[in-house]
Amino acid sequence: MITMLSNDTRGAVAPALPGAGRLRPLGLDEVTITGGFWAERQHVNATATIDHCDAWEQRVGWIDNFRAAAAGTVAQSRTGREFSDSDVYKLVEAMAWEVARTGDPRLDARIEELAQLFESVQEPDGYLSTKYGRPGQEPRYSDLAWGHELYCYGHLIQAAVARLRSGRHDTLVRVALRAADHVCEAFGPQGIASVCGHAEIEVALVELYRATGQERYLEQARLFVERRGTGTLPDIEFGRSYYQDDVPVREATVLRGHAVRAMYLTAGVVDLAVESADDELLEIARRQFATTLARRTYLTGGMGSHHQDEAFGDDFELPPDRSYCETCAGVGAVMVAWRLALATGDLAYGDVVERTLYNVVATSPAADGRSFFYTNPLHKRVPGQEAAADEVSPRALSRLRAPWFEVSCCPTNVARTFASLAGYVATTDGAGVQLHQLVPCRVDTRVDGGAVRLEVETRYPQDGDVVVRVLEAPDGPWELSLRVPAWAQGATLDGAPVARVARATDLRAGQEVRLTLPVGVRTTLPDERIDAVRGCVAFERGPVVLCLESTDLPTGLEVDDVELVPRSVVEDSGRGARVRMRAVAHADAAWPYGGAADDAAGAVPVVPDATARAVAPRGEDLAVELVPYHSWANRGPSTMRIWIPAG
Amino acid sequence: MITMLSNDTRGAVAPALPGAGRLRPLGLDEVTITGGFWAERQHVNATATIDHCDAWEQRVGWIDNFRAAAAGTVAQSRTGREFSDSDVYKLVEAMAWEVARTGDPRLDARIEELAQLFESVQEPDGYLSTKYGRPGQEPRYSDLAWGHELYCYGHLIQAAVARLRSGRHDTLVRVALRAADHVCEAFGPQGIASVCGHAEIEVALVELYRATGQERYLEQARLFVERRGTGTLPDIEFGRSYYQDDVPVREATVLRGHAVRAMYLTAGVVDLAVESADDELLEIARRQFATTLARRTYLTGGMGSHHQDEAFGDDFELPPDRSYCETCAGVGAVMVAWRLALATGDLAYGDVVERTLYNVVATSPAADGRSFFYTNPLHKRVPGQEAAADEVSPRALSRLRAPWFEVSCCPTNVARTFASLAGYVATTDGAGVQLHQLVPCRVDTRVDGGAVRLEVETRYPQDGDVVVRVLEAPDGPWELSLRVPAWAQGATLDGAPVARVARATDLRAGQEVRLTLPVGVRTTLPDERIDAVRGCVAFERGPVVLCLESTDLPTGLEVDDVELVPRSVVEDSGRGARVRMRAVAHADAAWPYGGAADDAAGAVPVVPDATARAVAPRGEDLAVELVPYHSWANRGPSTMRIWIPAG
Incomplete structure (x- = not known):
């Protein structure tokens, strides 16, 4: 099923760049997002988030750890968790994509400054860590389960790949190549026969192979993928499934354990399969991801229902009030779906990318880009406390968006994703161009027949019209394809019905096509096996999941005090929805379980039907606004829910 | 509201023995359980569980830790968690109640043997721990948040109190008194002004005060209670609420944080309030517990919906598939309700005791008393794996009942509760006798007017007849009271309707009364705010919560594949229930969320009502047995659920 592309793809500025496969992604040098929802996020990311992360990593000492390591004092002074080096590398990756996007010379200089710091810490054999190996520290690789050394290299390498793809062969690249060579020595066929407790090195090594052509990196990634699941890591309370070491990759049928680990691993597995022309492995990864989407994913695209181990639960174990949905798992799901x-x-994978970007990744940062959700629950029963602007928060849910975390993987993950977002918009298969994300943008690329330049104009997802104007096109045959989301029943291209993919052939310069999607609000019901949302309805508007926020209820009512009026009409509000609700008079009994209202003493018990309720009385009808979930908690502490009981 | 009792209660063999309050508990010397459900558990406990625990504590080295400590080698050889000493003390407490109950000389000798071991470790100033304070170990009290030193003393002291109440003043008592004196020195008004991260010392010190009359123990308990919530422990990821150090006891409105910690603390608070005639504090504890029952307790009486921190969730955050319901939290809830x-x-507190004993504490041990559940979920989607007979399990849910755990608090907690169960059955207020638990038993006590001897005959909860025969009674006025459970609508005493309490006055020797309770199966609906069970029905039979176990379904069906037939008749089966169910044809779509079946493209969206569903087709009707929840997973791996969807 894997075909080599005819055109050489090396050099394109893209966050993932396979050497094979059906489609070649267009890079940041070929796609520019020109406006709308995502351009706004890119602007805030560039002007606020990246500097915010840099300032915090200085403040909490994670950058100083490198200085102290170079000075020989880090064993005494080190701050942060065992993986804090990786957050500095992810910041550098975000900067690298931002430089690729805008050429910002200040960030370019900052990358070099930080890379020289890394270089000053790197040992002669390429080993690089502020946490291990010095007098007063634990030895190198003494704790593969939790030490995160290979995980940290992975992020270093991904940052270096961003530089290589931007045409830089700088200090950062040299440091990363030495680290990668060291990994191949230390963990190669003659080396330590184990894996890192947190997958990430796998995808990074395949990408480095793609960017350099060095086969040894691909072979090392293969070793890591094939070793995982063979029990080389210790058993732990969460089980080896936590780090996907319970079952060999080729034998697993679904993703499980720690959700971020599972996503990073799977991204690496897909990359390895593609570069190895291993169709069997690709099919395995495809099925694992498909089953995960069908049974273990929240409506938002969020993944992970266990707080304890930040992990997937069993199939259909998806309680909204205990949803975890780590922001980084969303980033990882985008990586997998795109690959x-x-x-x-x-x-159709663009549906997953879109859902996850709009409803997980975009939910994390506040509007000002200076505070973040680590977890993205679908139901908040008690208003979170405002986090202080100078407070380092635990990852827990008790706070609103926080400026920084003790485990602060999410802010820089959002930053690197937003900076490289143009790399997830469009592809070419040689014969044509495919638009996966419907964003206002300019596309400037080549197909087999010649140059293609496009301009996409749209207010999507606010409205459903997407106009693609052809500025330049080959004279011969070529095809423009646009993803039509699965929910878009009744979509049209220039008035003709389309489903899943809208195609236009042989457009010429000056021509345009208009894709029209029914983005108006719609109702959504869950699979009956998701117990936690039985009898509830959710509302979506285009790709955007809506929510009820207490801010939009009359004073004194929280989101758990109301229900939908059954059979009432739902109005589209242009941004969200307007629904009819009514307050519920709660029983407030000493014991919250009782007989059905019509249960008489001595009567033969009869199963009540699904509409039976312990209390009957209701309040008056209210008209209530539902707002985009990604915007919630930007107006102060509130309660919130996505799934709403239908009375 | 607190009245001193007229009769001196010192000396009675009871697991809790207040010096004040409305009721004096009858001890193991006054009540003997003679048959039925609980006598069976006591028999298995005596003949299997206690020895099983002793053998495992030897096997995993927790008893050897004391030997090594005495020999000076423990810093090198110590096994188990920081609180493993407490499990040895709880085993001794179980033995002590068993000796009190039966006089077993073998256990009596074993207690002395272990107590001499403890004594050999105890330091001159009374400090006693195998974990801290020696060369190569962390210093004493260097980690109050997690060190559990005071928690361990608490269990040592409770074991000693059991001995004192059985009339023994032995080595164990001497060791415990020296430890208690040391605590008063080290943590007194001039000592360390903090508390233990795990409450337990509080209730133990008040009980030791009761058993010895030494005021200093009561005062030390008061210091600990008043210090808690003042932030003397560090903030942690779970928040200070984890160890109830977030809010002073007198300012808290509900129990929160780690459920076992919360229960042990509250037991101590009630004891302190009672001994101090502090009606305000008693009322505070009463309200906290009432709110916890009304909003944070599962149908089984189980407490705790967070796995991460073994903690209560927010109000009504009670998802069955993520229920934790630690066995020890059930033991703690029994302690609080009884006090x-x-x-x-x-x-009415007897309802809580009864519900929790039948549906949490009795669920933990297997029928043979040699394996245990640590957590007691209300819904199991995937069959647990059988734990190997020689395997030390993590506390996690992935296993069926296991012989032993890395954190093995539950087995010995069950053992000490079962051994002392007769102490939770009956009380006197001087004017009469109250029967709180309806068990076959003999009662031999005194009221103000003279001796009372009773014989209770019943097959309850299998049937609803409870006959109390008076063997001896005062000549003058006295009153017999029997608790009538809240669910027992239509109960009668000798044919006359009774509710909540059935009273009979001035019965004479030879007379009997017959309480008749409608124990037949009944349907139960949840408060609407418990999202996770909306549209579901549970079934109870008397005090016993029933469940659907896949073992009772046709081959190939799991519990999530069926639903109840609405408006079908529920039959009582004498032990459980027989209900009509039908298989549900699941959608198995690529994405588990979709539009309502009647949702047409382009139509104005309308809120579906509560009966709307994504898939319609159903299978044929099945007759299915529901069985007592406490008996589940005794027939091999299975799926299970208590709350069942009503179609």
């Missing part, structure tokens, strides 16, 4: 789209050519 | 019954005279 599968490129490998298989199936534009 | 509140004694303090307030309200027999």
